[in-house]
Amino acid sequence: MSPIYKRLLKISRLVHLYLTLFGLALILFFSLSGFMLNNESWFSKKKSNENESAEDERNTQRGKVDPKFLNLELEKPDPDHPERKGVDKFEVTESLRKDFQIRGAFDKERYREEEDRIEIYFVRPGQVVQVEIDRQTGETIVRTENEGWAGVMMDLHKGKYSGKLWSYVIDTLSVLLVIVSITGLILWSSLKSRGKWGALTLLLGTALAFGIYYFAVP
Numbered sequence: 001m002s003p004i005y006k007r008l009l010k011i012s013r014l015v016h017l018y019l020t021l022f023g024l025a026l027i028l029f030f031s032l033s034g035f036m037l038n039n040e041s042w043f044s045k046k047k048s049n050e051n052e053s054a055e056d057e058r059n060t061q062r063g064k065v066d067p068k069f070l071n072l073e074l075e076k077p078d079p080d081h082p083e084r085k086g087v088d089k090f091e092v093t094e095s096l097r098k099d100f101q102i103r104g105a106f107d108k109e110r111y112r113e114e115e116d117r118i119e120i121y122f123v124r125p126g127q128v129v130q131v132e133i134d135r136q137t138g139e140t141i142v143r144t145e146n147e148g149w150a151g152v153m154m155d156l157h158k159g160k161y162s163g164k165l166w167s168y169v170i171d172t173l174s175v176l177l178v179i180v181s182i183t184g185l186i187l188w189s190s191l192k193s194r195g196k197w198g199a200l201t202l203l204l205g206t207a208l209a210f211g212i213y214y215f216a217v218p
Contacts, residue, residue, distance in 0.1 A: 009190050016183035023176045030173065033157035036150060043150035059144045061100055065092055067138040070118065085135075087113060092133070093120065100142045102129050105161065123161040126152030 020027075036043050072086040093106050104124035112119035116136065122129040126147045133140045147155075159167050188198050 008186060012183040012186040016180055016187060019176055019180050019183075023173055023180075026169070026173050027177070029153075030157060033153040037154045037157050040154065043154070045147055045151070059146070061142040061144075063099055063140045063142070065095055065099075065133055065138045065140050067136065069095070070133065070135045070138060087118060092118070093122075096120070096122075096131055096140070096142070100131075100140075102131075102142070103127075104129060105163065125155035125161050126150075 069088040069091045070085075072088060089106075089111075096102055102122050104122035104127060107121040107123045110119070110121040114135075116134065118131075118133040118135060120131040120133070122131070126149070128145045130143045130145070131140060132143075156162055156166065159170050191198065
């Protein structure tokens with residue numbers, strides 16, 4: 001065994017061990033949440049017809065937003081719709097966060113602004129908050145949909161509503177698993193006495209995965 005190969009094995013052993021320990025909590029988390037996601041119906045909250053309305057009522061709050069933030073004069077009026085008014089989104093969303101203790105990111109994709117009403121969504125893993133505001137009176141209805149700890153875990157697994165930093169965590173874990181896999185193969189290559197059985201196991205696992213995909217996936 002050459003000195004270079006010995007050095008490679010030593011480095012691979014250290015990298016494999018400490019990267020695995022470093023990412024162990026995340027590896028276990030994504031393994032568990034992946035199982036939950038694959039069997040989502042087992043863990044998702046289900047509402048029966050009898051208690052659906054009662055649960056919706058428990059998750060509903062009512063209040064008011066200052067109408068002055070809902071009908072502002074536009075700096076550049078729309079010539080096709082001169083009656084159209086503007087909305088101070090910052091003041092409205094901050095007011096909602098303060099008065100209703102709302103957490104989560106403002107979902108600009110689902111924001112709706114009409115002549116008589118405004119619809120706003122705040123989202124975070126396991127939770128969606130829908131807000132409806134009457135533009136004339138400021139009367140506000142806040143409906144909160146919670147999916148519990150299972151919903152939080154599954155949304156974090158998908159990177160849904162979790163923000164940019166968590167997406168970096170997912171990317172980092174993906175790279176970590178690639179490195180752990182490569183160093184594991186390097187370490188396996190040093191096991192001369194069991195090399196052929198390792199190669200056979202690797203081939204069988206790969207063939208099984210491709211076989212299931214080819215023959216069983218619609």
